[in-house]
Amino acid sequence: MLVRTPVARTSAALAATALTALLLAGCGQDDDPSVATPSTTPTSAAPTSAAATTPAATPTGTPSAAASTPAVDQQITVTIAKRRVDPPTGRVTVSKGELVRITVTSDVADELHVHGYDLGARLPAGTPGSVEFRADKTGLFEVETHDSGLVLFQLVVR
Amino acid sequence: MTTAPALLAHGVGGRQDLPITLPQLVVAAALTLVVTFLALGLLWREPRLDRDATGGRPVPGWLARLVDAPAFRWVLRGLGLLAGGWFCLGLLGGPDTPDNPTAGALYVLLWVGLAPLSLLFGPVWRAVNPLRTVHLLAALAARRDPNRGLRELPDSVGWWPAAVTLFGFLWLELVAPQRATLPVITAWLAGYATVLLVGAVLFGASWFDRADPFEAYSTLVGQLAPLGRAADGVLVWRNPLDGIAGLRPRPGLVAVVIVLLGSTMYDSLSNAPGWLRFSQENGLHPAVTGSAGLSLVIAAVAVAYLAATGAAARIGRTGAADARQVPGEIAHSIVPIAVGYVVAHYYSLLILEGQRTVALLSDPLGTGANWFGTADWEPHTELVTPSGVATLQITVIILGHLLGTLLAHDRALYLFPRARAVAGQLPLLALMVAYTVAGLLLLYAG
Numbered sequence: 001m002l003v004r005t006p007v008a009r010t011s012a013a014l015a016a017t018a019l020t021a022l023l024l025a026g027c028g029q030d031d032d033p034s035v036a037t038p039s040t041t042p043t044s045a046a047p048t049s050a051a052a053t054t055p056a057a058t059p060t061g062t063p064s065a066a067a068s069t070p071a072v073d074q075q076i077t078v079t080i081a082k083r084r085v086d087p088p089t090g091r092v093t094v095s096k097g098e099l100v101r102i103t104v105t106s107d108v109a110d111e112l113h114v115h116g117y118d119l120g121a122r123l124p125a126g127t128p129g130s131v132e133f134r135a136d137k138t139g140l141f142e143v144e145t146h147d148s149g150l151v152l153f154q155l156v157v158r
Numbered sequence: 159m160t161t162a163p164a165l166l167a168h169g170v171g172g173r174q175d176l177p178i179t180l181p182q183l184v185v186a187a188a189l190t191l192v193v194t195f196l197a198l199g200l201l202w203r204e205p206r207l208d209r210d211a212t213g214g215r216p217v218p219g220w221l222a223r224l225v226d227a228p229a230f231r232w233v234l235r236g237l238g239l240l241a242g243g244w245f246c247l248g249l250l251g252g253p254d255t256p257d258n259p260t261a262g263a264l265y266v267l268l269w270v271g272l273a274p275l276s277l278l279f280g281p282v283w284r285a286v287n288p289l290r291t292v293h294l295l296a297a298l299a300a301r302r303d304p305n306r307g308l309r310e311l312p313d314s315v316g317w318w319p320a321a322v323t324l325f326g327f328l329w330l331e332l333v334a335p336q337r338a339t340l341p342v343i344t345a346w347l348a349g350y351a352t353v354l355l356v357g358a359v360l361f362g363a364s365w366f367d368r369a370d371p372f373e374a375y376s377t378l379v380g381q382l383a384p385l386g387r388a389a390d391g392v393l394v395w396r397n398p399l400d401g402i403a404g405l406r407p408r409p410g411l412v413a414v415v416i417v418l419l420g421s422t423m424y425d426s427l428s429n430a431p432g433w434l435r436f437s438q439e440n441g442l443h444p445a446v447t448g449s450a451g452l453s454l455v456i457a458a459v460a461v462a463y464l465a466a467t468g469a470a471a472r473i474g475r476t477g478a479a480d481a482r483q484v485p486g487e488i489a490h491s492i493v494p495i496a497v498g499y500v501v502a503h504y505y506s507l508l509i510l511e512g513q514r515t516v517a518l519l520s521d522p523l524g525t526g527a528n529w530f531g532t533a534d535w536e537p538h539t540e541l542v543t544p545s546g547v548a549t550l551q552i553t554v555i556i557l558g559h560l561l562g563t564l565l566a567h568d569r570a571l572y573l574f575p576r577a578r579a580v581a582g583q584l585p586l587l588a589l590m591v592a593y594t595v596a597g598l599l600l601l602y603a604g
Contacts, residue, residue, distance in 0.1 A: 089438060090431045116172035138544045139173040140429075149444065151434050158176060158544065 072132060073098035078152045080106040080145065085152055093156040094135050102143060103130040104152065111146040114155070120146075174429065175506055178548050183602045186552045190594050193556065194563050198587065202564065205572040207397075211404030214386065214394025222393045231285065235294070238286030248522030249347070254340040259522055261338040262515030264347075265331055270504040271512065272372060273497065276379040280386055283376035289351060290366045293358040307362035316409025319369035321417055323353065325456075327371045328421040332428065333448035374414055378493050381405045402493055403565060407486025415492045416463055419593070420456030422499035426600030427455060459593075463492070466589035474574030474582025487573060488586065491565035495593055498558020502551035502601065506542045513537035551601060559594040563587065 074094045079086050094100055104112050110123040114131055116139060121129040123145070135157045144151045178186075208214075216222065224230055245263050252258040275282050284290070297304035330337055330346045337343070350371075357365040366373055380386075381402045388394050389404075405411070427433050428451065437447045467488050471481035517535035521527045528534070563586075570583035 083438070085438065089435045116174075118172060137173065138176065140176055141173060150438055154429075154431060154434075156176060 071099070072101040074100045074135075076100065076102045076153070076155075078102070078104045080104070080108075080110075080148070080150065080152070082107065083148060083150065085150055089151055089153055091140075091154045091156050093158060096135060096138050096157055098135050099132065100135050100155070101130055101132040102155075103128050104145075105129075106145065106148075108148065110148055112143070112152075113146055114141060114143050116141040173506075173510070175547050175551070176544050177603065178551065178598070178601050180602070182548055182552060183598055186556060186598055187595060190556055190559055190591065193560050194587065194591065198563065198567055198583075202567055203571075205568050207403035207565070207568045208400035209403050209569075209572060211386070211389045211400070213400055214388050214392075214396035217385070217393045217395055225393055234285045235291040238288045239291055241286070242288030244519070244522065248519070249340060249344060252340070252522050253524040255524065256338075257518055257521075257524060258340065259515050259518035260340060260343055262511055262518060264343060265338075266504075266507060266511045266515055268372065269327075269331065269375075270500070270508045272376050273379050273500050273504075274508075276376040277382055277497070278384075280380035280383040281373065281377040282380070283370070283372045284366070287366060287370065287373060289354045289358075289370070290363065293355060293363060293366075297363075304358075304363045307358070307360050307365070309360060311361040311365070311368070314409050315368060316411065317368060317374060317414050318410035319357070319365075320371055320374035321410050321413035323350065323369055324371040324374060324414060325417050325421075326350075328417065329449065329452060332421060332425055333445060333452055335443075335445050375418070378405070378414065378418070379497055381490070381493065382497065399561065399565065402490050402561075403568065405490040405493070407483060407489065412463070412485050412489045413460075415489045415496065416460045417456055419492055419496040419499070420459040421452065422496060422503060423459065423597060423600060424452045424455040425503055426597070426603070427451065430600070430603040432603070462589060462592060466585040469585035470570065470574075470582050473585065474570065474578045480573070484573065487569055488566055491562040491569065491586075491590075494561035494565070495558040495590070495597075498554040498556075499597060501554045505550055506547050509541050510537050510539065552598075555594065555597055555601070559590055562593075563590045566590065 074092075076092055102112070102114065104121075104123055105126065105128040106123045107125060109125045112121040112123050112129055112131065113119070114133070116137060117133055119131045119133055121131045123129040135155070138157045141155045141157070142151050143153055143155055217225075245260065248258050248260045248263070252260065272283060294304050326346075327350075330342075334342055334346070354366065354370055357369055361368075367377075381404065382398045383401060384395055384398055386394060386396050386401045386404075388396075428437075428448065433451070437444055437451075440447060464485060467485040468481075470488075471484040474484075513535060514537050516530075517532050517537075520530040520533040566586045567583055570586060571579050574582040
């Protein structure tokens with residue numbers, strides 16, 4: 001009964017359709033899709049933004065949630081070079097309800113994804129991409145890149 | 159990992175539980191020690207549990223007749239076949255997207271859901287296992303006795319096949335790359351069905367008892383159910399502690415129990431930032447690191463277990479023949495600990511992803527259908543609050559540990575001469591405390 005293999009469904013067209021659908025739906029399977037509020041619009045940062053020219057705010061230790069731009073409560077900046085995550089993978093704790101911006105610069109083209117909140121941003125090689133959202137769900141959420149499959153940090157919302 | 163399935167690379171569920179805090183950890187550890195001490199020395203001085211499963215209060219006649227009625231059995235088998243068929247609809251015909259219910263049905267509804275069902279009703283998967291039914295129907299069609307295979311399997315095989323298949327499933331759940339995608343799930347299930355069905359033809363239907371990971375899991379957990387069978391087959395209400403004490407040693411039992419406990423610990427470990435860093439920076443494929451990690455954690459749990467039970471046998475001065483029995487005699491005490499971890503790890507996943515999966519099951523083919531009327535369900539999240547989940551996790555882990563200690567204590571009183579019993583169980587107590595501290599620390603870290 002369970003031994004039949006499925007017919008191949010790997011045609012390019014289907015894959016492309018699925019990819020588009022998944023970019024909207026996001027990585028993995030979210031547990032509460034209803035919570036995505038209008039304030040959680042992912043934005044692909046313009047290469048000329050302030051965050052673009054600033055590399056990692058904290059060169060050592062776990063990624064820090066430093067309040068920088070007045071517009072957001074927590075600004076988290078990560079760079080990836082040769083599959084090395086800087087600052088190294090750790091936990092970032094924010095309070096529920098805070099406005100969070102995650103800015104990531106990767107040396108190869110990639111896709112950023114925030115689990116659970118199901119937000120994504122395109123990461124062209126060498127150009128920062130960011131997502132901005134209100135942390136309105138508590139829990140532990142992995143923030144990762146898709147193509148390279150790296151966990152950048154775990155966002156802890158308490 | 160460049161096409162669509164890469165987006166499903168991990169298991170199910172986007173949100174994970176918050177790690178417990180340091181004060182919660184300290185309170186839990188202190189409570190563990192106090193409760194263990196009281197349970198051990200003061201309250202329980204004679205072996206009391208029903209090791210031979212002779213006791214229990216027979217259930218009312220109508221209930222026993224219903225449960226044992228062939229018609230009821232066939233209804234259960236039919237339901238199992240229907241559910242299996244529905245599952246295959248999404249598996250074989252549905253699109254490979256996060257809105258396909260297959261991964262949720264396998265990892266959440268079946269694997270996680272089996273624990274509470276078995277805790278309530280006993281070894282339920284045996285009664286509904288669709289592969290068992292397929293084999294039974296084929297045997298009936300061929301006019302053969304389903305219980306007789308082409309050859310006999312020696313008793314020394316015991317539960318070893320189940321230990322292997324259980325490891326295989328846990329590897330799929332915790333390590334396999336792209337484990338929430340249809341090709342990976344299909345490949346695993348194809349292998350699983352082949353092993354089970356070919357084995358059943360070779361060795362008869364008892365192969366399912368020995369080799370089906372879901373039956374083994376359900377049978378282990380089901381020993382803790384308030385409903386059970388006495389040694390003579392009578393359906394009885396019984397103290398769950400008597401039920402689990404009636405889990406008799408058999409070859410492979412220790413392996414099954416250790417694989418189960420070790421995998422829950424690896425599940426915690428793999429979520430700790432330190433492990434994530436190590437896994438990403440060592441240059442090996444994540445599946446290689448994951449496989450090694452899972453194997454090593456299970457091996458560590460096994461070494462601790464064998465060392466502690468070996469020391470207990472030496473100090474308790476059992477004879478050489480008896481000493482070999484000690485690991486198997488104590489194995490039942492690990493089951494509540496493993497169940498505690500399973501509940502702690504998967505409670506919120508079952509509540510949240512379980513609801514989502516039921517909603518998705520209305521539309522297994524991804525055609526926008528709403529066959530069960532559940533497609534528009536919005537998951538209720540009230541049952542999952544951060545403090546509630548943390549409290550529940552700590553409670554069930556402590557409770558599992560407490561029951562494990564009681565069971566080991568009771569069995570030590572039975573196994574060891576009275577004068578030696580207290581000293582003999584010190585290694586077992588140390589083992590239980592070590593498992594609990596390790597588990598809590600991993601929950602703190604992960």
